[in-house]
Amino acid sequence: MKRIALIVSLLCCVLSASAQNTKGWSLIPYAKVAGSIDFLYGPYESKFHGDLGVDAKYDFNEHWSLLGGIDYQYRRTNSDKPENWEDGVPGTGFNNYFRLPVRIEFSYKWFYVNAGPYVERAVNPWLDARTYEHFGFGGMSEIGGRIKLTENSRLRLGLQFMMGHDRIAYKVGHAEEHWTCLSFIGLPFSVGYEIHL
Numbered sequence: 001m002k003r004i005a006l007i008v009s010l011l012c013c014v015l016s017a018s019a020q021n022t023k024g025w026s027l028i029p030y031a032k033v034a035g036s037i038d039f040l041y042g043p044y045e046s047k048f049h050g051d052l053g054v055d056a057k058y059d060f061n062e063h064w065s066l067l068g069g070i071d072y073q074y075r076r077t078n079s080d081k082p083e084n085w086e087d088g089v090p091g092t093g094f095n096n097y098f099r100l101p102v103r104i105e106f107s108y109k110w111f112y113v114n115a116g117p118y119v120e121r122a123v124n125p126w127l128d129a130r131t132y133e134h135f136g137f138g139g140m141s142e143i144g145g146r147i148k149l150t151e152n153s154r155l156r157l158g159l160q161f162m163m164g165h166d167r168i169a170y171k172v173g174h175a176e177e178h179w180t181c182l183s184f185i186g187l188p189f190s191v192g193y194e195i196h197l
Contacts, residue, residue, distance in 0.1 A: 026057040036186030041078035071099040096123040115141035130171045138164035156192035
């Protein structure tokens with residue numbers, strides 16, 4: 001019991017970060033790993049997503065901030081399975097995306113929560129022989145904690161929820177059909193390093 005009390009008190013000491021600077025800029029390089037459900041190709045099963053990115057963060061006051069940045073994502077799909085091939089042409093089984101996210105963040109001591117939209121574009125927009133992905137968009141929210149490393153830096157650990165949609169063009173003969181569809185739902189674990197400039 002004494003060990004548990006000691007561990008809890010040490011965690012409280014580590015997480016009890018002093019109040020951050022009330023205004024100013026921070027940079028947050030981060031990495032994420034996720035299990036996501038791919039809805040573009042059946043069967044709908046968990047697939048790997050990996051992200052690397054950097055956010056610029058502006059603190060309006062002690063609690064409210066705006067984050068915006070650029071994000072690279074590696075996303076697995078089921079397009080390499082024979083049952084999903086169009087005209088006998090296999091897909092790659094993965095795609096690479098560049099994303100521009102914008103979020104509003106609320107923080108209190110070590111705790112933070114943020115949410116906002118994003119737009120993305122695939123490096124290879126052809127999903128298969130007939131299907132073209134114009135762009136993607138969606139929303140994300142994250143809840144997590146910040147561990148104080150120095151006076152001006154924090155380690156950020158968070159769990160994120162992401163939902164993505166794609167704007168698709170599908171060629172049928174000489175005509176094209178356009179629609180918007182759900183592409184994935186993911187739960188990434190995020191690790192970031194926040195440094196106040």
